[in-house]
Amino acid sequence: MRVLLIHSDYIKYKVKNKTPIAEEIDEAKKDGFFEESLIVFTAVEKEDEKNPELIIKNLVEEVKKTNNQVKAENIILYPYAHLSSSLSSPKIAIKILKGVETAINEEGNDVFRVPFGWYKSFEISCKGHPLSELSRTITADEIEEDNSESLKSDWYILNDSKLSETSEFDYNGSNLEKLVYHELGEGESDGGEPPHVKLMREKEICDYELASDIGNLKWYPKGRIIRDLLADYVYDLVSNQGAMPIETPIFYDLDNDSIREHAAKFGERQYRTDTKKNLMLRFACCFGAFRVMEESFLTWRNLPAKLYELSTYSFRFEKRGEVVGLKRLRGFTMPDMHSFCTDLDQSLEEFEKQVDMCIQTGIDLNVDYEIIFRATKDFYDKYKEWMYKIAKKINKPLLFEILPERKHYWTCKIDFAAIDYLGRPIENPTVQIDVESGKRFNITYLGEDEKEHHPVILHCSPTGSVERVICSLLEKTAIELEDKAPMLPTWLSPIQARVLTVGEKHVEYGKELVEKLSSQNIRADLDDRDESVGKKIRNASTEWIPYIFVVGDNEIESNKFQVTVRETGEKIDMNIDELIEKLNYDNKNMPFRKLTLPQNISKRINFQ
RNA sequence: GCCUUAGUGGCUCAGCUGGUAGAGCGCUACCUUGGUAAGGUAGAAGUCGGGGGUUCGAAUCCCCCCUAAGGCUCCA
Numbered sequence: 001m002r003v004l005l006i007h008s009d010y011i012k013y014k015v016k017n018k019t020p021i022a023e024e025i026d027e028a029k030k031d032g033f034f035e036e037s038l039i040v041f042t043a044v045e046k047e048d049e050k051n052p053e054l055i056i057k058n059l060v061e062e063v064k065k066t067n068n069q070v071k072a073e074n075i076i077l078y079p080y081a082h083l084s085s086s087l088s089s090p091k092i093a094i095k096i097l098k099g100v101e102t103a104i105n106e107e108g109n110d111v112f113r114v115p116f117g118w119y120k121s122f123e124i125s126c127k128g129h130p131l132s133e134l135s136r137t138i139t140a141d142e143i144e145e146d147n148s149e150s151l152k153s154d155w156y157i158l159n160d161s162k163l164s165e166t167s168e169f170d171y172n173g174s175n176l177e178k179l180v181y182h183e184l185g186e187g188e189s190d191g192g193e194p195p196h197v198k199l200m201r202e203k204e205i206c207d208y209e210l211a212s213d214i215g216n217l218k219w220y221p222k223g224r225i226i227r228d229l230l231a232d233y234v235y236d237l238v239s240n241q242g243a244m245p246i247e248t249p250i251f252y253d254l255d256n257d258s259i260r261e262h263a264a265k266f267g268e269r270q271y272r273t274d275t276k277k278n279l280m281l282r283f284a285c286c287f288g289a290f291r292v293m294e295e296s297f298l299t300w301r302n303l304p305a306k307l308y309e310l311s312t313y314s315f316r317f318e319k320r321g322e323v324v325g326l327k328r329l330r331g332f333t334m335p336d337m338h339s340f341c342t343d344l345d346q347s348l349e350e351f352e353k354q355v356d357m358c359i360q361t362g363i364d365l366n367v368d369y370e371i372i373f374r375a376t377k378d379f380y381d382k383y384k385e386w387m388y389k390i391a392k393k394i395n396k397p398l399l400f401e402i403l404p405e406r407k408h409y410w411t412c413k414i415d416f417a418a419i420d421y422l423g424r425p426i427e428n429p430t431v432q433i434d435v436e437s438g439k440r441f442n443i444t445y446l447g448e449d450e451k452e453h454h455p456v457i458l459h460c461s462p463t464g465s466v467e468r469v470i471c472s473l474l475e476k477t478a479i480e481l482e483d484k485a486p487m488l489p490t491w492l493s494p495i496q497a498r499v500l501t502v503g504e505k506h507v508e509y510g511k512e513l514v515e516k517l518s519s520q521n522i523r524a525d526l527d528d529r530d531e532s533v534g535k536k537i538r539n540a541s542t543e544w545i546p547y548i549f550v551v552g553d554n555e556i557e558s559n560k561f562q563v564t565v566r567e568t569g570e571k572i573d574m575n576i577d578e579l580i581e582k583l584n585y586d587n588k589n590m591p592f593r594k595l596t597l598p599q600n601i602s603k604r605i606n607f608q
Numbered sequence: 609g610c611c612u613u614a615g616u617g618g619c620u621c622a623g624c625u626g627g628u629a630g631a632g633c634g635c636u637a638c639c640u641u642g643g644u645a646a647g648g649u650a651g652a653a654g655u656c657g658g659g660g661g662u663u664c665g666a667a668u669c670c671c672c673c674c675u676a677a678g679g680c681u682c683c684a
Binding site for chain 2: 192193197201202208210214262265266269283284286316318319320321322324328407408409410413427430432434459500502503504505530531532533534535536537538539540541542548549550552553554562564571606607608
């Protein structure tokens with residue numbers, strides 16, 4: 001069905017001659033005048049005959065949506081055959097129009113249906129604001145999506161190759177229980193603000209930017225270096241797996257069929273722009289990677305081939321009430337690796353390696369994950385044993401979902417979630433088997449059989465979004481607050497060691513030490529301010545600095561310092577070389593970047 | 609997006625039934641020349657989220673909007 005919506009000051013019509021298909025009408029309907037109206041010009045098409053009910057439903061939805069915005073007093077249904085060259089039979093058309101009239105009426109709106117099948121004169125005054133002229137194509141294809149949404153999954157706990165009912169499993173107070181309750185929608189929330197929101201601002205990591213859209217953050221130098229280090233970390237990780245880094249645009253053209261189809265799954269979450277071209281901001285790196293491979297010449301010898309991109313940024317138009325701190329954003333940074341595999345068997349092998357990689361990130365970042373393993377019924381029936389084998393790697397019970405049929409592009413998927421202070425999951429790493437996109441994006445490779453095939457594609461984010469990683473780390477400090485002083489891992493700490501001077505005459509010596517630390521790839525700084533030692537120590541601890549020590553006359557004399565180690569709370573006597581050794585041990589095998597702030601605290605900006 | 613609550617110097621907050629603003633931290637200056645979680649004194653800094661309304665008079669009452677938190681819903 002083709003529709004033209006006009007928001008008008010008034011419309012006036014008068015019937016003239018009958019056509020052979022004219023409906024019988026009362027005298028009263030032979031002319032009409034309506035002010036403040038939303039006029040819905042409609043052409044019912046052949047295609048619509050298959051499912052008139054759904055067409056009615058979808059049109060009513062569309063009219064309601066538009067009228068919620070323009071708030072017209074009347075809705076006028078105006079049959080207008082000229083919008084289409086493939087018209088339905090008049091009988092169906094009248095049936096649909098009457099159905100729409102009734103439905104809108106039932107919604108409590110004033111609706112008037114202009115007679116069908118007559119030649120009419122009409123006069124209309126279009127208001128001319130941006131929403132006053134809209135054209136729409138109403139289709140019946142939403143029904144499939146609606147249906148599949150409502151098909152229920154089966155949920156189990158998988159432990160030791162055994163499936164148990166989620167309600168019967170003995171969780172023993174573990175985090176898995178929290179995940180299950182939340183995932184199955186039974187979770188009662190204690191409420192309260194997630195601690196990371198306060199922390200991210202207090203520690204000058206990042207903050208809301210009110211001059212942007214909601215869910216788009218600004219990052220201070222301390223936050224920026226944490227982001228960069230995490231990015232370096234993932235880069236190293238995927239490079240070791242043989243992934244090739246690429247960079248692709250953040251805007252995509254919705255007039256491209258494959259992009260539109262892929263994006264359609266995203267519905268209202270699309271972040272759109274108001275430009276001439278019909279552009280959408282990417283919600284992940286998929287489009288970019290697929291386009292690179294679509295245009296590449298691939299043979300079976302090239303596969304599996306992996307492309308990696310850190311999407312700074314990806315965008316999702318999350319609903320206003322869902323956007324929170326670092327947990328749910330509209331603009332976020334997603335490490336995204338796509339593996340192009342010859343067939344499902346090859347993708348299973350890769351999947352396994354990538355699960356190992358996800359597990360490794362939990363170890364490296366010291367974050368505990370709970371796991372949800374999902375598959376369609378078909379996949380599960382065929383690859384049950386393989387799935388159990390993967391689950392064994394996790395080495396603890398996990399939540400298991402079996403979907404009755406494929407709803408999205410994947411057939412099998414594993415999600416790793418950290419649990420926040422309030423017991424709610426933060427979805428982080430994921431691996432997914434995509435069996436649709438190869439075809440949709442026309443990605444082909446030349447097989448060993450000398451024929452063209454579509455690859456199976458794995459989507460993998462080994463850590464989940466950078467923002468959510470930081471979120472998990474901050475939430476963890478709040479969870480552990482009773483047992484240990486809050487801090488980030490040393491390798492991620494924006495400042496790793498601080499030298500505090502007792503008096504002005506110790507500044508030069510302190511500076512030498514800081515230089516020495518810096519030359520050994522340690523982010524060190526100097527509190528050279530004219531403040532009491534007590535105050536400097538207090539400041540250093542509010543900044544979560546892993547190693548601090550004071551230098552005064554005694555230290556200049558002995559070249560030894562009492563270093564306060566935040567992690568353990570110990571005070572250890574050591575010289576500078578011993579401290580360097582300890583820090584280098586903490587940072588071992590982890591990325592390093594230089595200090596992002598002035599070395600002297602007296603020169604530092606207070607960003608808040 | 610819906611419901612509830614909130615928005616006061618850079619930060620954290622006080623300000624009763626309407627009479628046009630306060631504290632602590634931070635910042636600046638001076639004093640102190642220091643020894644392991646806040647040394648002292650003084651000063652600067654606010655269109656009370658924005659817009660409209662009621663009133664002689666609005667941070668305070670009413671309406672609309674923006675932003676945040678919580679809940680609902682949702683998350684490839």
